Amino acid sequence: MLGAGMAGLVHAVPLAERFERVTLVERDSLPDRAEPRTGVPQGQHIHLLVPGGLTRLEELLPAVADDLSGRGAHLIGAPEWRFHMGGGRLDLRGTDFRITGATRPLIEHVVRARVLAPGGVEVLDGWAARELLTTSDRSRVTGVRLRSEADPTEERALAADLVVDTTGRGSRSPRWLADLGYLPPAEERLKVDVHYTTRLFRRSPRDLDGSRNVLVDVPPAGRRGGVALAVEEGRWLVTLIGMLGERPPADLTGFTEYASGLWNGDIHDVVSGGTPVGDAVRAAFPSFSRHRYDRLRRLPERYLVAGDAVCSFDPRFGQGMTVAIIEALEMRRVLDEHGLDRIGPRVLSSARWAVQDAWDLAAGGDLAHPEVEGPRPLSWRLTTAYLERLLPVAHRDPLVGAALIRVIGMLDRPQRLMRPQLLRRVLAGSRRNGSRTPASGSAVRSPA
Ligand SMILES: Cc1cc2nc3c(=O)[nH]c(=O)nc-3n(C[C@H](O)[C@H](O)[C@H](O)COP(=O)(O)OP(=O)(O)OC[C@H]3O[C@@H](n4cnc5c(N)ncnc54)[C@H](O)[C@@H]3O)c2cc1C
Structure with a gap:
């Protein structure tokens, strides 16, 4: 190896x-x-580790989740995530998947x-x-x-x-x-010019009413996103993301201001109320590639x-x-x-x-930004249109929220989002709601 x-x-x-x-x-x-x-x-x-990663890691190394939690890692159940995607928070009530909360x-x-x-x-x-x-x-x-x-x-x-x-x-x-x-x-290459800045903060179990993971996606019309994760030693790990050349600042004031510019306020709440631990670290990734x-x-x-x-x-x-x-x-x-x-x-x-x-899932989300260059075939456009209908329903319907998380978490293949039972729920739900949301995770391929 x-x-x-x-x-x-x-x-x-x-x-x-x-x-x-x-x-x-x-x-x-x-x-x-x-x-x-x-x-x-x-x-x-x-x-x-997303749910499909943690489950499969246990296939290779039985009870490794216990080892992780024995060393202070959090195992965070879906109801404790705040997954803000497509203009709202996914409804994950009754869903019992776990991710890791660890560095x-x-x-x-x-x-x-x-x-x-x-x-x-x-x-x-x-x-x-x-x-x-x-x-x-x-x-x-x-x-x-x-x-x-x-x-x-x-x-x-x-x-x-x-x-x-x-x-x-x-x-x-x-x-x-x-x-x-x-x-x-x-080599297939996707230029996204993405920048990350990460800081650690002290975490109180009362923060965000006990939620231990926040994701704020980068909306197609925006460039900023972020993730906050409860990690070992009573800390939050907060990564702010800037796409297409946007650079989250490293100094605390700039970092906090940047967080206040995200479309959802949860990460700003963590950052503005928290005591920082250590210095910021930054990284830039001009592109991602598949060989x-x-x-x-x-x-x-x-x-x-x-x-x-x-x-x-x-x-x-x-x-x-x-x-x-x-x-x-x-x-x-x-x-x-x-x-x-x-x-x-x-x-x-x-x-x-x-x-x-x-690759489809991540690249599809990137391609939702008009400035990102890359092929947008008919299958991508159809799927994007479908996800624009699905996301608002996933904000209200835990069954649809769970189906989406199963795909993002690699427990299910993306085609599962197209199964008739779910299609019916999405179409009925979006008719009732009458709204569409720009899809940020828009690469779920249509079965074609
Ligand atoms: C900002 C960021 C955030 C991420 N977040 C997540 C996440 O939340 N969840 C997730 O699942 N993935 C995440 N990833 C992806 C994850 O980091 C990688 O997919 C994963 O680490 C791949 O593992 P790897 O072993 O292939 O490569 P690496 O983990 O990068 O390991 C490569 C190893 O090879 C060694 N090496 C290099 N060259 C040589 C050489 N010539 N000889 C000997 N050794 C060598 C290096 O020192 C290193 O130890 C993230 C990636 C980035 C950039």
């Missing part, structure tokens, strides 16, 4: 179940506590401890993957060349029956493949790419870690059925649905 981020960790689990020795090669020196690290710069911003370093720390505990996985940290090693005809990957971060003159070769690239959005796989004479994957490894005709044997190295999503719905978990589960299934035979193409193809759903 190249890279010991979330994708590397979760992929190590099925491998360790089947192989004698799994090595996690990591460029950073891994901390023995839950703390931010250089290799995961996004880790200081909001990071939650990314804590999630990663707990997952890493669980992955390493049984002893079949070893960590080689402080080493960066430099290039792939192959058979002389370059048809099969046989290992990887590593370079020491402490002493760049020191190199070593690591032989392996399988190499999995989970080095994140900066992955060199396209270059490595080209150097070996393979076509690199086509179409799944479409390549040729890949070397014994080679797989996963996680953000395949696709980095706009995190507006927090699905990146969940997609990595689904990929790991798909890899487990493929290993059971086919062993290592054509493992790369098989896993990429069987996990395509998850990447596609998350």
Whole structure:
């Protein structure tokens, strides 16, 4: 495994179940506590596991939710979320899905401890993957060349029956493949020029009447959004989002003013009433991209790419870690059925649905902004029109609210929103209401 981020960790689990020795090669020196690290710069911003991610993580690591809560993470049930989308708050009464309320370093720390505990996985940290090693005809990957971060003159070769690239959005796989004479994957890129600024605040259990998660979406006609999440050690983690070049300020006054400009006041209530903890952190992501490894005709044997190295999503719905978990589960299934035979193409193809759903959902929301460039096919326009009807109904009808959350939370495929029972409810509800809302999460594909 190249890279010991979330994708590397979760992929190590099925491998360790089947192989004698799994090595996690990591460029950073891994901390023995839950703390931010250089290799995961996004880790200081909001990071939650959506319901479909938490449930599936438990399939890989049974009772990991207990480990998380034992370390201070919140497990937050849907009635405690304030999910402000499409001009109103989703009605989630009677819905019992859970998300995590924890910092990314804590999630990663707990997952890493669980992955390493049984002893079949070893960590080689402080080493960066430099290039792939192959058979002389370059048809099969046989290992990887590593370079020491402490002493760049020191190199070593690591032989392996399988190499999995989970080095994140900066992955060199396209270059490595080209150097070996393979076509690199086509890249789909979405330019959104998004900026995040994050601050921690002290949290009182009385804040927001006990609600522990707030999402204020970026409306199609606007550029500002935000998320507030109750995390370990009695804190709120607040990430303010600016799209299309808008930059949430880092200083407390500017941060608070920016929060007051969101279309819903919950995050401003958290920020203006809270005591800040530490300094702000900022990050900018000019674009998100998807590498179409799944479409390549040729890949070397014994080679797989996963996680953000395949696709980095706009995190507006927090699905990146969940997609990595689904990929790991798909890899487990493929290993059971086919062993290592054509493992790369098989896993990429069987996990395509998850990447596609998350990409459509996030990119569709981005494309609702007229300034964002990208294809808007008929299916996108139809779905957007449908969601404009669905959202106002989801503000009043818990069944519709829950159906939408099941899709955003990756418990259901987007097509489930088109089932006849729900269609009838949406159409009847929107006739009664007579209103439409600009859809911000507008990429749920029509079944066509
Ligand atoms: C602002 C922001 C907020 C997000 N919020 C959420 C959220 O709420 N929920 C969610 O599910 N997802 C979220 N994501 C997405 C999430 O961060 C990623 O999808 C997830 O971390 C993917 O894991 P990964 O292991 O593929 O990559 P990473 O977690 O980035 O890990 C890559 C690892 O590879 C290592 N590495 C890099 N190069 C080398 C090399 N050459 N050799 C060895 N090691 C190397 C790095 O040091 C790092 O440890 C968010 C993303 C952003 C940008």
